[in-house]
Amino acid sequence: MLLSDMGADIIRVDRPGTVVGETDFLSRGRLRVEADLKDPVSAGAVVGLCDLADVVIEGFRPGVMERLGFGPDILCDRNPRLVYGRMTGWGQHGPLAAAAGHDINYIALSGALAAIGESNGRPVAPLNLVGDYGGGAMYLVMGVLAALLEVRNSGKGQVVDAAMCDGATSLMSLFYSLHAQGKWLAEREANIIDGAAPFYGAYECADGKYVAVGALESKFYAILLKGLQLSGIDVDSQNDKSNWPALKIKFAKVFKTKSQEEWVKVFQGLDACFAPILSMQDAPSHPHFSARETFVSVEGVVQPGPAPRFSRTASQIQFNASTVCNKLCDITERWSR
Numbered sequence: 001m002l003l004s005d006m007g008a009d010i011i012r013v014d015r016p017g018t019v020v021g022e023t024d025f026l027s028r029g030r031l032r033v034e035a036d037l038k039d040p041v042s043a044g045a046v047v048g049l050c051d052l053a054d055v056v057i058e059g060f061r062p063g064v065m066e067r068l069g070f071g072p073d074i075l076c077d078r079n080p081r082l083v084y085g086r087m088t089g090w091g092q093h094g095p096l097a098a099a100a101g102h103d104i105n106y107i108a109l110s111g112a113l114a115a116i117g118e119s120n121g122r123p124v125a126p127l128n129l130v131g132d133y134g135g136g137a138m139y140l141v142m143g144v145l146a147a148l149l150e151v152r153n154s155g156k157g158q159v160v161d162a163a164m165c166d167g168a169t170s171l172m173s174l175f176y177s178l179h180a181q182g183k184w185l186a187e188r189e190a191n192i193i194d195g196a197a198p199f200y201g202a203y204e205c206a207d208g209k210y211v212a213v214g215a216l217e218s219k220f221y222a223i224l225l226k227g228l229q230l231s232g233i234d235v236d237s238q239n240d241k242s243n244w245p246a247l248k249i250k251f252a253k254v255f256k257t258k259s260q261e262e263w264v265k266v267f268q269g270l271d272a273c274f275a276p277i278l279s280m281q282d283a284p285s286h287p288h289f290s291a292r293e294t295f296v297s298v299e300g301v302v303q304p305g306p307a308p309r310f311s312r313t314a315s316q317i318q319f320n321a322s323t324v325c326n327k328l329c330d331i332t333e334r335w336s337r
Contacts, residue, residue, distance in 0.1 A: 001025065001026050001027070001028060001029065002137070002141050003055075003141060003144075004028065004029030004030050004317075004318055005029060005306035005307075005315045005316065005317060005318075006306070006310075006315050007313065007315070007316075008055075010029065010030035010031070011030065011031050011032075011033060011049060011053075012027070012030045012031070012032045012033070013032075013033055013034075013035050013037075013046055013049075014032050014033065014034050014035075015034065015036070016034045016035075016036055017034070018032075018034060020032065020321050020322065021321065021322065022299065022301055022320040022321050022322040023301055023303075023320075023321075024321040025303045025304065025321070026321075027321035028298070028303070028317055028318070028319065028320050028321045029317055029318040029319060029321075030318075030321075037068050037069075037070065038068070043068075043069060043070075046070070047069075047070070047074075047075070047078070050070070050075045050078070050079060050082065051078055051079050052079075053079070053082065054081070054082070054083060054148060054151075055082070055083045055084075055085060055144055055148070056070075056075060056082060056083075056084050056085065057085040057086075057087065057140070057144070058070070058084075058085070058086060058087070059086075059087040059088070060088075061088065061097075061098060062088065062091075062092050062093070062097050062098060063098075072084040072086075072159050076157055076158075076159075079157070080155070080156055080157060081151050081155060081156065081157050082157040083144055083147040083148055083151065083157045083158065083160065084157065084158070084159045084160065085140055085143065085144045085159075085160045085162065086159060086160065086161050086162065087136060087137075087140050087162050087164075088161075088162075088163055088164070089101040089102070089103075089105065089106045089131070089136075089163065089164045089165060090106070090163055090164075090165055091161060091163030091165065091166060092161045092163075102128075102131075103125075103128035103130070103131035103132045103164065104125050104128075104131070106131040106135065106163075106164040106165040106168055107125075107126075107130045107131045107135070107164075107165075107168045109165050109169075110131075110135070110165055110168040110169040110171075110172055111169070111172050111175070111176070112126075112130050112131075112168050112169075112171065112172050113125065114186075114188070115172075115175060115186075115188060115194060116188070116194070117188045117189070118188065118189050118195065119187060119188050119189035119190065119196075121188075123188070130168050130171060131164040131165070131167075131168045132164060134167065134168070134171055135164045135165070135166070135167025135168035135169070135170065135171055136162065136164040136167055138167070139162050139166070139167035139170070140160065140162035143160035143162055144160055147160055178191075192216070192239070193214075193216070196241070196244055197244055198244055198247035198248040198250075198251045199213060199214075199215040199216065199221050199224060199238065199251075200213065200214050200215070200216060201213065201248070202277060203251060203252055203255035203256075204252070204255065204256060205255055205256065205258060205259050205260040205262075205263060206256055206257060206258055206259050206262075207259040207260055207261075209259070209260035209276070209277070210260070210276075210277040211255065211260055211263050211264075211274065211275065211276050211277060212274070212275050212276075212277050213251075213272065213273060213274050214273040215272055215273045215274075216273070218235050218236070218238055219271075220271055220272055220273045221235055221238050222235045223270050223271055223272040224272040224273070224274070226270075227266050227267050227270055227272050227274070228251065228254045228255075229254075230250065230251075230254065233247070260276050260277075261276075263276070264276050283295075284302060293305060296317065298317045298319070298320055299319070299320050301320055303317075305317070
């Protein structure tokens with residue numbers, strides 16, 4: 001999706017009978033073909049596409065592409081400039097390389113899952129954003145684009161081994177750094193940005209909705225206190241952890257006195273690092289997202305728009321996910337041109 005939004009010409013090879021609807025946003029902007037890779041004729045046509053491609057991306061367990069005859073030793077020999085992106089959970093080697101797993105397993109090993117959640121509760125899975133998409137897709141895209149840049153110098157492609165457990169661990173670099181400096185405790189909800197601090201967290205409002213505050217710096221903290229009409233609190237003792245439990249209780253009581261909408265009005269225009277916590281139903285219509293066109297409509301389907309933004313070569317969603325081309329020869333001819 002990211003590469004397509006940035007203008008790449010993407011062909012996805014699906015198993016015969018695969019059904020993809022137009023609201024599958026992750027599959028948007030690519031042509032799809034159905035091919036049985038165990039059939040010699042279909043396999044030969046797909047190899048022909050790989051001969052013309054800049055990048056091949058696969059997401060099987062290690063060894064599967066080799067058994068199918070599409071391993072990097074074959075494809076990169078035929079197309080020396082080919083960048084071969086491999087997306088797995090555990091990586092191409094190691095004791096767990098062949099094991100089944102999902103996002104929650106990969107981030108469990110990285111230390112990320114243990115750090116998220118309340119102190120008296122179980123670890124909370126951050127959807128599958130940290131492993132699959134942050135540690136996986138983003139690192140794969142970064143690696144693929146870096147490899148494409150390197151091709152300009154060497155004329156040679158290479159394999160990009162993107163493992164979700166590696167990427168999730170890399171995302172944890174800040175917290176491993178703070179831990180090494182003695183500034184981060186292993187316990188959940190015991191640190192400045194994991195929910196322990198009263199000025200960095202979520203609070204329930206009178207209407208049952210929630211707001212988020214992140215006033216880490218003293219100048220923003222002072223504004224937050226002013227908006228909450230809390231006097232007698234020493235701003236200079238903001239980072240004194242002994243005060244945090246009592247302040248969290250006090251903040252919670254104050255936030256429960258007004259609705260989310262009322263708090264939005266209170267903090268409108270104030271640099272208190274405040275925001276309402278919106279649902280997926282409400283987020284698309286927020287004025288900020290509306291002004292930036294963060295959500296867009298393509299063929300009548302509203303969805304998150306492309307990111308990041310470019311000043312000269314603007315990204316765009318090429319089309320929704322339902323487009324299918326059943327003739328591999330047509331695509332080969334298109335790419336040959």
